[in-house]
Amino acid sequence: MTPAQIRLRFAGGLRFFLAARHRRSGAAYVPYDGTSTLGHVVQSLGVPLTEVGPLTVHGPREEGAGRQVDPAYRPQEAETADVGVAPRPQSVEGPWPPRFLLDxxxxxxxxxxxxxxxxxxxxNDASDDRLVAHADDERRLLLTQDRGLLLRRALWLGAYVRGARPDAQLLDVLDRFAPPLTPWTRCMACNGTLEAVEKAEVEPLLPPGTRRTYDTFMRCRSCARLYWRGAHSGRLESLVERAYEAAASRPPGAPDPSHGTEPA
Incomplete structure (x- = not known):
């Protein structure tokens, strides 16, 4: 007797998660026990539910657009499920702007x-268990390129970061979540917030060349690291400009970022 099967068809943006034999077509026939949820079946093929959008089910004799279901749906024999990719920009339950945690x-x-x-x-030394606990305890959205982390049932919310290089990864996160941007307000070393500080207060800490050349400084409230617009600032300002350009290119109806005031 032929075992019961269902068919899954994955959107193009999800196919790289699939085994090589399924990537070209994006389709897979899966033996089905009649009790597993659709979400469980999707994840059994290596696709984290954090990356999944609409789920639409078609019966073997049904025509048209099909029925939209949620991951808890239990498919029937011979049904086909279309698995869409998470929409962009993606709304996030919990703190806003979203707080992130990176692996x-x-x-x-x-x-x-x-x-x-x-x-x-x-x-840079957190174990997988600690990452999941940290994300859950502080309601932080876990960003990772480890899909095994995203498949953990204990994780409240996460996202797979696309891109091989950090600049591309930044634009991917901004495109996906459309958070408000407030550049030059956080410490790049420790994540603390920055405050303006008088030059006279920090002058003894400055290298001679910096003391002669610059007059405007910011200090981290957490680690006391000092910041000023030095020779490196052009590259950083270029990154910020690209971030704003990515925000401006969002389709109509997407959230607008609130442009933060740069330090004077």
Missing amino acids: VHLGALARRLRLVGLDAAYG
Whole structure:
């Protein structure tokens, strides 16, 4: 007797999660026990539900657009499920603007998120268990390129970061979540918030060349690190400008970022 099966068809943006034999077509026939939820079946093929959008089910004799269901739906034999990709920009339940937590491989992205004013926690020695607990305890959205982390049932919310280079990863996160941008307000080293500080107060701490050349300084409230617009600022300002350009290119109806005031 032929075992019961259902068919899943994945949107193009999800196919790279699939085994190589399914990637070209984006379709897979899956033996079905009649009790598993659709969400469980999707994740059994390697696709985290954090990356999934609309789920639409078609019966073997049904025509038309099908029925939209949620991940708890239990498919019937011979049904086809179309698995869409998470919409962009994606709304996030919980704190707004969203607070992020990045896994140990995304330190460069964490610094870029802080540059544009986003709360981005990061530690280079956190285990997977600690990351999940940290995300859950503080209601932080876990950013990772480890889909195994995203498949953990204990994780309240996460997202797979697309892109091989940190600049591309930054634009991917901004495009997906459309957070408000407030550049130059967070410490790139520790994630603390910055405050303006008088030059006279920090002058003894400055290198001679900096003391002669610059007059405007910011200091981290948490770690006391000093910031000023030095020779490196052109590259950072270019990153901020690209972030604003990405925000401006969002389709109508997407949230607008609130442009933060840069330090004088």
